[in-house]
Amino acid sequence: MNHDVLITELRTLREQVSGVTDALIAAVDGLTVVADVADTLDPDNVSALAATGLGLARRTTSVIGHGTLRQFVVQSSGGILATYAIGDVALLVVLGDEGLDMARLHQQVLPTLERLGSLLNAPQVVAS
Numbered sequence: 103m104n105h106d107v108l109i110t111e112l113r114t115l116r117e118q119v120s121g122v123t124d125a126l127i128a129a130v131d132g133l134t135v136v137a138d139v140a141d142t143l144d145p146d147n148v149s150a151l152a153a154t155g156l157g158l159a160r161r162t163t164s165v166i167g168h169g170t171l172r173q174f175v176v177q178s179s180g181g182i183l184a185t186y187a188i189g190d191v192a193l194l195v196v197l198g199d200e201g202l203d204m205a206r207l208h209q210q211v212l213p214t215l216e217r218l219g220s221l222l223n224a225p226q227v228v229a230s
Contacts, residue, residue, distance in 0.1 A: 104221070105136050111218055112138040118210045121202030123181070126195050127188070127218065128153055135192060135222075143197075152185045152195045160187075173211075175204075186211055189219050 112125040126137035128149035137145035159174040176183040182202045186194045
């Protein structure tokens, strides 16, 4: 897995969507894969909490019978955290300030998720 390519995807999303401040990719077990976040943010804590939230949101969606979870959003007085499932293997966490353009984020995140899914599911080449 090429971490530089994953970081480039995160930075591109941040550049395309007004208000995005940080982004990371975590495995569904809560371990950080890559992070493009401010120095004041602990990506490992965010990854673990987002994975927990994703699990709860998936279970809730299943119980209420609303199909497959696509995202969950936490909105607070200081900003927004949006978490998107990347298939069954990972999650994309996007943090934004109060000015985050959610409509633009939803529009831009779909192709980003497809690319990230392809990158994360690509066969690994083992050097001999």
